[in-house]
Amino acid sequence: MKIAVIGGSGLVGRRVVELLDGRAEVASVCGAAGVDLRTGAGLDEALEGAGAVVDVLDAPLLDAEGAPAFFRDTMLRLTAAAERAGVGHHVLLSIVGVDRIVGSPRYIGKRVQEVLTLCAPAPATVVRATQFHGFAEQVASWSRRSEPGKADTVTVPPLLVQPCAVDDVARVLVGLALDGPAGEQIIEVAGPGREDLVDMARRTFAARGDEVRIVPSWDGPFGTEYSGDVLLPGPGARLLGTGFERWLAERSGYTVE
Ligand SMILES: NC(=O)c1ccc[n+]([C@@H]2O[C@H](COP(=O)([O-])OP(=O)(O)OC[C@H]3O[C@@H](n4cnc5c(N)ncnc54)[C@H](OP(=O)(O)O)[C@@H]3O)[C@@H](O)[C@H]2O)c1
Structure with missing residues (x-):
C-alpha cells in the first residue's frame, strides 16, 4: 500500500516516514x-495511488493569527485531492484539549482541521496527543533573554500536562495507517505521568548543564485559560510507554534507576 505523509519533513513526520520505511510505499x-x-502545487501527483494519509502538517509557528485560515485552506485542498485519489483512510494528528480552549487562533485552526477531516468522504481517525516531552524546552526558548554577567532568563507557564514521546505517537499513527480505521473517530493518547511544565523545564536545563533562571508566569501565549486540567487526557486515553524522565535520560546520557 502507498501511504502519503502530509508534513513528512517535520518533527513527527520524519519519524512516521522512518517507521513506514520497508512496510509501505511512502510519499x-x-x-x-x-x-x-497553500496552492495545491504537486498535491495530486503526490497522492496518486495512496491508500491512506497520515496528516502531521503544521502551520508556521510565527503566524499564530493566520493559523485558522491556514488549516482551513490546506485541509479543504487536501481532502478534495484525497477524494480524487480515492484515499481510503485519513489519520490526523491533533491535540488533547483542543475542544476546551477558546480564543486561541492555533487551537481554532486545529479544530477546523479536525472537523473538515471528519466531514470528508474518506473514513477518518483523529489522534489527539498531549504535549511532547520537548515542549517545555520549546516554550522556554521563545522567551530566552540574555543579560551580560547573569544567567539567561526564560518564562514558562505552570501548565499541568501529561507529556508523551514523539516516537510513541508516530507508532500509533503508523499502526492506524497500516491497519485501517479502528472504529473510533477520535482517539486520545498521552504519556504515562503528569508533569508541571515549569518543573519539566528545570529538569531539562539541569540535564543539559544549562544554567537558566526560570520565571513561572501566565504572561505569554499560554494564559490562565490553559490552567487546571484542560490539557490532560480523559479516562479513556491510550497511555504510551515513554515517560518524561526516561526520555530526558535517553537524550542526556544518564541512567534512570
Ligand atoms: N508540539 C507538540 O507538543 C504537539 C503535541 C500534540 C500534537 N501536535 C501536532 O503535531 C503536528 C505536527 O507537528 P510538528 O512539530 O511535527 O510540525 P513541524 O515540525 O513544524 O512540521 C510541519 C510540517 O508541515 C509541512 N508544511 C507546512 N506548511 C506546508 C505547506 N504550505 N505545504 C506543504 N507542507 C507544509 C512542513 O514541510 P516543509 O517545512 O518541508 O514545507 C513540515 O513537514 C501539528 O499539527 C501539531 O499541532 C504537536
Whole structure:
C-alpha cells in the first residue's frame, strides 16, 4: 500500500516516514518535497495511488493569527485531492484539549482541521496527543533573554500536562495507517505521568548543564485559560510507554534507576 505523509519533513513526520520505511510505499508530502498545500502545487501527483494519509502538517509557528485560515485552506485542498485519489483512510494528528480552549487562533485552526477531516468522504481517525516531552524546552526558548554577567532568563507557564514521546505517537499513527480505521473517530493518547511544565523545564536545563533562571508566569501565549486540567487526557486515553524522565535520560546520557 502507498501511504502519503502530509508534513513528512517535520518533527513527527520524519519519524512516521522512518517507521513506514520497508512496510509501505511512502510519499512525503511537504514543501521540502516540492508540494505546497497553500496552492495545491504537486498535491495530486503526490497522492496518486495512496491508500491512506497520515496528516502531521503544521502551520508556521510565527503566524499564530493566520493559523485558522491556514488549516482551513490546506485541509479543504487536501481532502478534495484525497477524494480524487480515492484515499481510503485519513489519520490526523491533533491535540488533547483542543475542544476546551477558546480564543486561541492555533487551537481554532486545529479544530477546523479536525472537523473538515471528519466531514470528508474518506473514513477518518483523529489522534489527539498531549504535549511532547520537548515542549517545555520549546516554550522556554521563545522567551530566552540574555543579560551580560547573569544567567539567561526564560518564562514558562505552570501548565499541568501529561507529556508523551514523539516516537510513541508516530507508532500509533503508523499502526492506524497500516491497519485501517479502528472504529473510533477520535482517539486520545498521552504519556504515562503528569508533569508541571515549569518543573519539566528545570529538569531539562539541569540535564543539559544549562544554567537558566526560570520565571513561572501566565504572561505569554499560554494564559490562565490553559490552567487546571484542560490539557490532560480523559479516562479513556491510550497511555504510551515513554515517560518524561526516561526520555530526558535517553537524550542526556544518564541512567534512570
Ligand atoms: N508540539 C507538540 O507538543 C504537539 C503535541 C500534540 C500534537 N501536535 C501536532 O503535531 C503536528 C505536527 O507537528 P510538528 O512539530 O511535527 O510540525 P513541524 O515540525 O513544524 O512540521 C510541519 C510540517 O508541515 C509541512 N508544511 C507546512 N506548511 C506546508 C505547506 N504550505 N505545504 C506543504 N507542507 C507544509 C512542513 O514541510 P516543509 O517545512 O518541508 O514545507 C513540515 O513537514 C501539528 O499539527 C501539531 O499541532 C504537536
